Amino acid sequence: MSKNKNIPEETVHQTTAVVLEHGFTNPGVEPHEPERMTNKDAKAAKRAERQVTAWFLLSIVFTIAAIVAYIALPIRDNDMSSVHPNNLFLGLAVGFAFLSIGIGAVHYAKQLMPSHEMQEPRHEVRSSDEVREEAAEILHTANEESGIGRRTVLRRSLIGAAVVAPLPGVVMLRDLAPVSQGLVNPAEKLRHTIWGDKASLRLVQDPDGRPIKASDVQLGSAFHIIPENLNDIENHSQKIIEKAKAAVLLVRLPEDEIVSGAEDGYHGILAYSKICTHVGCPVALVEQHTHHLLCPCHQSTFDIADSAKVVFGPASRPLPQLPITVDSEGYLVSKGDFKAPVGPSFWEIEK
Known part of the structure; x- marks a missing residue:
């Protein structure tokens, strides 16, 4: 009707x-x-x-x-x-x-x-x-x-x-x-990576595992890096988890343009976590002229020349830096684990 x-x-x-x-x-x-x-x-x-x-x-x-x-x-x-x-x-x-x-x-x-x-x-x-x-x-x-x-x-x-x-x-x-795991705080599982398992781990390329010398890293270049001990993990699922936490982006900048973070790099070569501190997306888009690193998911932008500080977007803290140096053969090696927890900030929350 x-x-x-x-x-x-x-x-x-x-x-x-x-x-x-x-x-x-x-x-x-x-x-x-x-x-x-x-x-x-x-x-x-x-x-x-x-x-x-x-x-x-x-x-x-x-x-x-x-x-x-x-x-x-x-x-x-x-x-x-x-x-x-x-x-x-x-x-x-x-x-x-x-x-x-x-x-x-x-x-x-x-x-x-x-x-x-x-x-x-x-x-x-x-x-x-x-x-x-x-x-x-x-x-x-x-x-x-x-x-x-x-x-x-x-x-x-x-x-x-x-x-x-x-x-x-x-x-x-x-x-x-x-x-079955006793309800362990997930933040504790994500706070440390396998970069901290051994001293002086070589930085190798992902996925072929080839070690990188400092001379291989030219200005404007970028490398996707994993630790050399990743292949020592036999359990496939655990290997994927550790790789996700330990993934690194390696770049080289002119030394006179680095504002902060140079002390944990090597002659302008810097290594930062690839995991965005917003929600964990892979960060891998480098803008050479501004030295900015962009997350494609939500456009968080980090300044590589200034300790990867956030300059735009929803991320709340810088990308963790991996301290690096070279060994006696000139290969890039780590000096320990990341200086801060990797991934989204909520991983740092204590119970």
Whole structure:
């Protein structure tokens, strides 16, 4: 059933004036669509309600299936074949869980929500008390017409689906600090890297592992660096974790242009963590003229010539510097671990 709101006479006169001035006619409200069966037949409305409820309940089932898939199909160390089924079934279950909520919401809107066309004039941004009272009345009417207040099963199934849907994310995030490891503070695991495991570790290129001499690093060049002891780690998963923490960007600047940080470098050669201190993205875009280092994720910008201090963007602290020197053969080596914790600042938070 179509229902138009009465238009004030003043608005009608204004509209007529605009029509006369510009020479076009007011098209008015489009013809109302044929009345829905759910408006005419109580049984059809009840059937639609059951269908919507079924979609919401199905979402809960898929959410539980996602949690089961995550636990039943774990990603095993040194077994890349276990990654595919884990990602496949987890992704499908989470996707169908949200899809079911979406389908149920659309079906609810199309079959059970009011379908009135309304036409009303613009009003000032700040409404009067009378208009606010009218808005409250409209909300009350909408609640009555939509039936969300009286359709108890449908409402509870929607709330249940919305509450349960985030659980797979909670389970996966919780698994970042597994009980089997005694709930060790994650910050402690990320505070130190394998650069600090041995003295005078050679800087080698990623991925070929070739050591670098100071003479190899020319002005304007940049190298992606890993520690030479990385290949000593046999466990593949652990090796990936340690590489992510120890990754370094090596650059060379004119010595007279370095403001600070030269004491931990070697003749203008500086080494900084590649892990952005904002949310951990890899930082690797070097602007040679300004000596700026850019994170492509959120545009945090660091000044390499001034201890990699933040000059722009959301990062809150400089990139940690790796102290370096050369050995007796002229190869670049580390003098210890990074001078500050790597990665996002929240890693420094103590319990």
